[in-house]
Amino acid sequence: MSKKILVMPGDGIGPEIVAEAVKVLNAVNKKFDLGISTDEALVGGSAYDVHGDPLPEVSLEKARAADAILFGSIGGPKWDTIERDKRPERGLLRLRSSLGLFANLRPAILFPQLASASSLKPEIVSGLDILIVRELTGGIYFGQPRGIRVENGERVGFNTDVYNESEIRRIGRVAFELAMVRDKKLLSVDKANVLEVTELWKEVITSMAAEYPEVQVSHMYVDNAAMQLVRAPKQFDVIVTGNLFGDILSDEAAMLTGSIGMLPSASLDENRKGLYEPCHGSAPDIAGQGIANPLATILSLSMLLRYSLERADVADVIEKAVEQVLEGGLRTADIWTEGCRKVGTAEMGDAVVAALG
Structure with missing residues (x-):
C-alpha cells in the first residue's frame, strides 16, 4: 500500500538537511520497494513570507492527508519583530496541536x-x-x-x-x-x-x-x-x-551524545501518525554554507520508518549506514575531532546513501 510523506523543510538550514534525508528516503524507497510518495509544503518563516501565515491552510491540509511528516527547522532573526502569533514557532505549535501530536520521543x-x-x-x-x-x-x-x-x-x-x-x-x-x-x-x-x-x-x-x-x-x-x-x-x-x-x-x-546535530525526534498522535524532525534549531548563522550536520534529520527519517510506517527493518538499515559512515571517519564540523575527515552537508548525505549499498 502506498504511503504519503509530506516534506516540510522550513527555514535556515532546514532545506539543506532535509534534502539529504530525502536522498536517503529515495534510496530506501527504491531498494526496498516501499511505494512511498512525497509532497512538499511551506511552514514557518518561509510560509509567512509567501502566505502571511506560518502555517497556511494549504500546508495544514497536506499535513492532515499525509501518513507522516518529515520536518526540517523553523525560525530566525528575520521574523523576530513580526507580531507574535505570526512568528514561525507559532506555526509549529499549531501544527502539533492541530494534528494531536501529543507524544514527543527524543532518543x-x-x-x-x-x-x-x-x-x-x-x-x-x-x-x-x-x-x-x-x-x-x-x-x-x-x-x-x-x-x-x-x-x-x-x-x-x-x-x-x-x-x-x-x-x-x-x-x-x-x-x-x-x-x-x-x-x-x-x-x-x-x-x-x-x-x-x-x-x-x-x-x-x-x-x-x-x-x-x-x-x-x-x-x-x-x-x-x-x-x-x-x-x-x-x-x-x-x-x-x-x-x-x-x-x-x-x-x-x-x-x-556529542552534538545536538545527532539527535532525531518523533512527535506522534494516538495512531502513530507522526512528525519527525531533528532536535536542533534553524541555525541561521550557518544557513546556506553547506556545513550543517544532516544526521539528526536522517535519523529522524529512520524513526519515521520505524514508528509510522512500521518498517523497523528499513530503519535498522539506515541506522547501520550512519554508523558505518561514522566508523569511516567522516564528520561534519560540529562533531569533528582530530584524525577525522571534515565533510559538508551534501557529502555526509551522499556517504550515508552509499553505505546503504
Whole structure:
C-alpha cells in the first residue's frame, strides 16, 4: 500500500538537511520497494513570507492527508519583530496541536565512534541509550490565560501551566509501553514539591504503575534530574515528563551524545501518525554554507520508518549506514575531532546513501 510523506523543510538550514534525508528516503524507497510518495509544503518563516501565515491552510491540509511528516527547522532573526502569533514557532505549535501530536520521543544515543565528541568523559557516556518521552500539546506552552498586560503601572508577563488527568495518563501510557520493550525502567520527572500541576502528574503516573508490574517506576524532581543527566546519565532508560521540563532536559541530553546535530525526534498522535524532525534549531548563522550536520534529520527519517510506517527493518538499515559512515571517519564540523575527515552537508548525505549499498 502506498504511503504519503509530506516534506516540510522550513527555514535556515532546514532545506539543506532535509534534502539529504530525502536522498536517503529515495534510496530506501527504491531498494526496498516501499511505494512511498512525497509532497512538499511551506511552514514557518518561509510560509509567512509567501502566505502571511506560518502555517497556511494549504500546508495544514497536506499535513492532515499525509501518513507522516518529515520536518526540517523553523525560525530566525528575520521574523523576530513580526507580531507574535505570526512568528514561525507559532506555526509549529499549531501544527502539533492541530494534528494531536501529543507524544514527543527524543532518543539520546551515543554512537561509539563519537564518545570523544561528548562534553563528558567517555567512561560516563559510552553505551548511552536514553529515551525521553515529552508531553507535547499541553502544559505551559499551551495553557490559558497567557500574555503581557499592565498592572500597577508596569508590564506583567504570565503563563499557565495546566494538565488534566487524561492528558497525563495518555502520555504515561506511551512511556510505560516503550519501557516495556526496552529495559523496563521508567523515571517520571516533576516538581511536585512546588507545583500542584506536577503533584497531579506524579499521582497519576504512580497510579498507572499497577498496570505495568514489570516496569520499575521512580520519580525525580526536575532540578535533580538535570544534575543526574550529567553526573551519571546511564542510570536512565525511559524518562517521561511534561512539555517544559521535557524541552529542557532533552536538549541537555543532546550534549551527552556529542552534538545536538545527532539527535532525531518523533512527535506522534494516538495512531502513530507522526512528525519527525531533528532536535536542533534553524541555525541561521550557518544557513546556506553547506556545513550543517544532516544526521539528526536522517535519523529522524529512520524513526519515521520505524514508528509510522512500521518498517523497523528499513530503519535498522539506515541506522547501520550512519554508523558505518561514522566508523569511516567522516564528520561534519560540529562533531569533528582530530584524525577525522571534515565533510559538508551534501557529502555526509551522499556517504550515508552509499553505505546503504
